[in-house]
Amino acid sequence: MRQSGLDELKLVIIGDEISKYAALRRAVHRSNLHSYVRFLGFLPDDLLAIVYRLASVFVFPSLYEGFGLPPLEAMACGTPVVTSNVSSLPEVDGRRRAAGRSDGHRTRLPHAMKRVLTDPALHADLRARGLARARQFSWERSARQIRDIYLEVAAQ
Numbered sequence: 001m002r003q004s005g006l007d008e009l010k011l012v013i014i015g016d017e018i019s020k021y022a023a024l025r026r027a028v029h030r031s032n033l034h035s036y037v038r039f040l041g042f043l044p045d046d047l048l049a050i051v052y053r054l055a056s057v058f059v060f061p062s063l064y065e066g067f068g069l070p071p072l073e074a075m076a077c078g079t080p081v082v083t084s085n086v087s088s089l090p091e092v093d094g095r096r097r098a099a100g101r102s103d104g105h106r107t108r109l110p111h112a113m114k115r116v117l118t119d120p121a122l123h124a125d126l127r128a129r130g131l132a133r134a135r136q137f138s139w140e141r142s143a144r145q146i147r148d149i150y151l152e153v154a155a156q
Helices: 022-030 045-054 069-076 089-093 109-118 120-135 139-155
Strands: 011-014 037-041 058-060 081-084 100-102
Touching: 011 045, 045 069, 058 069, 069 081, 069 120, 081 109, 109 120
Parallel strands: 011 037, 058 081, 081 100
Antiparallel strands: none
């Protein structure tokens, strides 16, 4: 990404399991990229929402997810999202593609990221679609749907 002209770009890696990936930190230092990569670890929800809102793009290249809550959280904060096109992630971003998609591997991921970062129209479109998609999810709606399933099963 830096070699393609985005030399001021910073990568912020968050999550409470970062410490399991010491080789990643070593690779960053070996490549002399430590001034461009930050490892923040676990963030409480209020701080996480701020980080989402400040991000130019949220990248979630997971190759397996039960449900992609982090991309949905980023969408709810108005941040364009790039996800993998595997597992449950296409379901999270919906039929109207509220997120840019990649195969999750390093061959296509930088291309998807660069498009979102350099195309203002795409950036705005993904932001708007993401906000709309996130509004389709709520804990109340999920609880109501689960209750309805239980009532249907109990009636049988």
